[in-house]
Amino acid sequence: MMNRELVLLDGTPPPLDFAACGVEPAATNPYDALLARLRREHVPFSAMLELTHLCNLDCIMCYNVARAEPELSTAQWLEVLEQLAAAGTLRLTLSGGEILARRDFFTIAERAQALGFALDLKTNGTLLTAESADRMAALAPRQVDISLLGATDATFDAIAGSRRTLERVLRGVRLLQARGVRVKLNTLLLDLNLTEREAMLDLACGLGVEYEQVVKVSAADDGSDRAGRHQLSRQQMSALFQADQTPFYGRQRDDACRTCQVGLSSCLISPYGEVYPCNELRISAGNIRHQPFDQIWADAPILRELRERHTFAQLPECRVCPINAYCEGRCAGLAWKAHGDLYGPDPVACRQAQARFEQQNPGQKAPQTPLQARRGADAPRNRVFVSQTEVMAP
Ligand code: SF4
Numbered sequence: 001m002m003n004r005e006l007v008l009l010d011g012t013p014p015p016l017d018f019a020a021c022g023v024e025p026a027a028t029n030p031y032d033a034l035l036a037r038l039r040r041e042h043v044p045f046s047a048m049l050e051l052t053h054l055c056n057l058d059c060i061m062c063y064n065v066a067r068a069e070p071e072l073s074t075a076q077w078l079e080v081l082e083q084l085a086a087a088g089t090l091r092l093t094l095s096g097g098e099i100l101a102r103r104d105f106f107t108i109a110e111r112a113q114a115l116g117f118a119l120d121l122k123t124n125g126t127l128l129t130a131e132s133a134d135r136m137a138a139l140a141p142r143q144v145d146i147s148l149l150g151a152t153d154a155t156f157d158a159i160a161g162s163r164r165t166l167e168r169v170l171r172g173v174r175l176l177q178a179r180g181v182r183v184k185l186n187t188l189l190l191d192l193n194l195t196e197r198e199a200m201l202d203l204a205c206g207l208g209v210e211y212e213q214v215v216k217v218s219a220a221d222d223g224s225d226r227a228g229r230h231q232l233s234r235q236q237m238s239a240l241f242q243a244d245q246t247p248f249y250g251r252q253r254d255d256a257c258r259t260c261q262v263g264l265s266s267c268l269i270s271p272y273g274e275v276y277p278c279n280e281l282r283i284s285a286g287n288i289r290h291q292p293f294d295q296i297w298a299d300a301p302i303l304r305e306l307r308e309r310h311t312f313a314q315l316p317e318c319r320v321c322p323i324n325a326y327c328e329g330r331c332a333g334l335a336w337k338a339h340g341d342l343y344g345p346d347p348v349a350c351r352q353a354q355a356r357f358e359q360q361n362p363g364q365k366a367p368q369t370p371l372q373a374r375r376g377a378d379a380p381r382n383r384v385f386v387s388q389t390e391v392m393a394p
């Protein structure tokens with residue numbers, strides 16, 4: 001049985017989480033030393049492969065948008081694996097869409113295993129059968145991530161746009177557990193499932209799996225935002241943080257810090273061959289249909305810029321934000337999606353920081369962030385994504 005106090009909200013880091021702020025610690029163990037060196041040398045040690053945007057569910061918070069063009073073929077994905085191995089990639093996350101919606105999923109995954117990658121898998125779990133669970137277990141994944149979006153079928157179905165979703169997900173979880181696979185459940189908290197938060201926690205505890213609840217909703221890749229209106233309000237976040245037992249450690253940042261490691265040592269490849277800095281920041285670095293991965297990784301302007309410039313010193317509003325010590329997870333991708341500015345504030349992080357401030361300073365109202373202060377005069381623009389070309393909405 002899992003200790004309920006182990007549940008984290010958005011993976012709150014321990015004090016002085018150097019990995020999160022981009023400052024390299026003095027290596028305390030060989031693994032940390034290796035990671036620090038890979039980041040310093042910009043080795044793409046971790047990659048997420050979105051094998052497909054096909055999916056049997058229709059979750060309202062899904063940010064994938066299928067294009068009217070073919071996805072990479074089996075042979076092209078196998079070639080991507082070879083190129084990543086040659087580039088020094090060690091960790092692969094295979095994701096979708098739904099990975100099992102691709103008939104050749106196991107062909108690709110088994111080749112990845114044979115090449116020696118450490119594998120993480122993301123699936124919705126509903127398509128698992130005894131046979132596919134056997135094959136998944138044989139991949140020896142480090143972890144399989146599955147979403148838990150409600151503690152009742154009614155809630156889960158409303159969010160996932162499907163029928164008997166909870167029942168099918170739990171069946172999938174148990175099939176994997178029975179084969180010794182480590183499963184982690186993840187919940188995106190929305191106003192639709194907030195009342196079932198405790199029940200979901202009990203469910204995860206009962207299953208004995210790792211469990212995490214997060215609060216950030218991101219817009220889809222075409223700029224649409226079906227789940228945005230279900231994002232928790234600041235009041236709901238405040239109440240959540242009050243109830244949550246997870247310790248919080250605020251921190252001041254210096255100019256050399258990074259709010260995340262985007263661009264340094266990981267990337268995402270889409271089903272259409274686009275290489276992106278990460279799953280939120282979908283500014284194309286290039287397409288592996290037209291250019292070898294190592295060239296894209298070394299030369300893409302967006303990756304070079306992130307490596308050289310994406311530090312706290314370049315975030316003008318975050319630097320002067322009165323509650324930046326309470327900000328735990330400014331995301332460059334969400335900032336870019338919100339107002340087309342990589343270096344701007346992330347509106348969801350702003351709301352979250354205010355909720356944290358109020359949790360840590362009972363009875364005090366959180367100050368406005370710079371974004372909130374200027375919003376009336378400078379309303380955020382909506383970004384529209386058209387294939388590889390980005391255009392700003394008028
Ligand atoms: S709360 Fe908003 S403005 Fe302040 S540091 Fe975080 S993202 Fe930047």
Ligand code: SF4
Pocket residue numbers: 259260261262277278279280281329330331332333334
């Ligand atoms: S931009 Fe956002 S999603 Fe990408 S690595 Fe940074 S925090 Fe994570």
